[in-house]
Each structure stands twice: as structure tokens, then as C-alpha cells.
Amino acid sequence: MPPAEPWLGSFQELVAETGAAGEEFCSRLLRWLDLSPADPPRFFARLAELAAGERLAAGLVPTTFYWLLAGEQVVGYASLRHKLTAKLRLEGGHIGYLVRPRARGRGYGKRLLELLLPAARAAGIERALLTCNISNVASARVIQANGGVLQDEVYAPSSGRFVQRYWIDLRAA
Numbered sequence: 676m677p678p679a680e681p682w683l684g685s686f687q688e689l690v691a692e693t694g695a696a697g698e699e700f701c702s703r704l705l706r707w708l709d710l711s712p713a714d715p716p717r718f719f720a721r722l723a724e725l726a727a728g729e730r731l732a733a734g735l736v737p738t739t740f741y742w743l744l745a746g747e748q749v750v751g752y753a754s755l756r757h758k759l760t761a762k763l764r765l766e767g768g769h770i771g772y773l774v775r776p777r778a779r780g781r782g783y784g785k786r787l788l789e790l791l792l793p794a795a796r797a798a799g800i801e802r803a804l805l806t807c808n809i810s811n812v813a814s815a816r817v818i819q820a821n822g823g824v825l826q827d828e829v830y831a832p833s834s835g836r837f838v839q840r841y842w843i844d845l846r847a848a
């Protein structure tokens with residue numbers, strides 16, 4: 676579902692939980708996109724700007740956020756990037772996602788990507804590029820379970836990591 680005010684507190688807990696687990700992925704993304712959950716009006720206004728492709732810093736593309744709820748808890752989020760840049764083609768792709776550490780291993784990652792694919796199709800994406808660090812077995816399984824076909828494994832100089840690149844064909848979706 677699109678991010679909405681009643682669940683912002685739960686999203687903040689998710690951010691705190693990933694930080695406490697020593698994961699930088701989430702806080703780095705929020706900083707990079709200038710998204711501050713501590714300031715609700717600005718947070719939601721910024722989400723709208725990102726989705727509309729307004730006030731984008733160099734290297735950013737229009738991006739829509741989704742939250743995955745289990746009951747009243749935000750258990751994960753995904754970001755849908757409407758276009759690819761040369762950097763995203765190498766690492767990042769169209770869709771990024773995260774499940775809060777304590778909710779992992781229960782199928783939420785697979786479900787999150789499954790729900791994102793029709794949204795990607797609706798945004799005009801015919802083939803979605805998904806990338807993951809070669810050591811990220813859980814993410815690779817999430818992608819494979821959703822029809823990802825491995826293209827290759829490449830070195831991404833900006834992160835210094837080797838990444839797998841998968842494509843998911845959405846034309847029949």
C-alpha cells in the first residue's frame with residue numbers, strides 16, 4: 676500500500692530496528708532521498724515529489740514507495756524506480772526492498788516483490804531489472820521466486836561489490 680500517516684510510527688520503528696541491527700541500507704536510502712520520517716508533513720510531501728519526479732538531485736529518478744503491512748505493523752517497504760540510469764543498470768535496478776529484521780524468513784520478502792510487479796507494470800515497465808549482492812542469498816531467492824532470470828554477475832565499482840542482475844518479464848503480467 677502507499678505510505679500513509681496512521682502507519683508512520685510503525686515505519687519509524689522499522690527504521691530504528693534496521694539501525695539497531697547494524698544495517699545501513701535503510702537510513703542511507705532515506706538520507707539520499709531527503710526523506711525524514713520524523714517530520715510527517717515534509718515526509719509525505721517529499722514522497723509525492725519523488726513519485727512525480729520533482730526536485731530530484733542528480734542521479735535520482737522518479738521513485739514510488741510502498742509499505743507492506745501485517746496487521747497494523749509495517750513489516751517492509753519497497754521502492755519502485757520508474758527509470759534506469761547507467762548506475763542503476765549496474766546496481767539497484769527498478770525495485771529495492773527491505774523486510775524488518777525481526778519479520779524475516781516468513782515469506783514477506785517474496786510477497787512484497789510479488790505485489791510490486793503489477794505496480795511496475797502499471798508504471799510502464801515491461802521488463803524489471805532486479806539486482807542483489809552475490810552474498811545476499813535471501814534476496815536472490817525472493818527474485819527467483821518471482822520469475823527473475825539471471826543475466827549476469829558484475830562488479831559495481833561505486834559500491835565495490837559483485838552483484839547479480841536479474842530480469843523479470845512483466846509483459847504477460
Ligand SMILES: CC(C)(COP(=O)(O)OP(=O)(O)OC[C@H]1O[C@@H](n2cnc3c(N)ncnc32)[C@H](O)[C@@H]1OP(=O)(O)O)[C@@H](O)C(=O)NCCC(=O)NCCS
Pocket residue numbers: 700771772773774775778779780781782783784785786806807808811812813814816817820
Ligand atoms: C532480502 C529480504 C527482503 C528477504 O526478506 P524475507 O522476508 O526474509 O524473505 P522471505 O521470507 O520471503 O524468504 C525468501 C527466501 O529467502 C530465504 N532466506 C531468508 N533468510 C535467509 C538467510 N538469512 N539466508 C539464506 N536464505 C534465507 C528463505 O528461506 C526463502 O527461501 P525459499 O524460497 O527457498 O524458501 C530481507 O532479508 C532483507 O530485508 N534484507 C535486507 C535488505 C536487502 O537485502 N534488500 C534487498 C536488496 S537487493
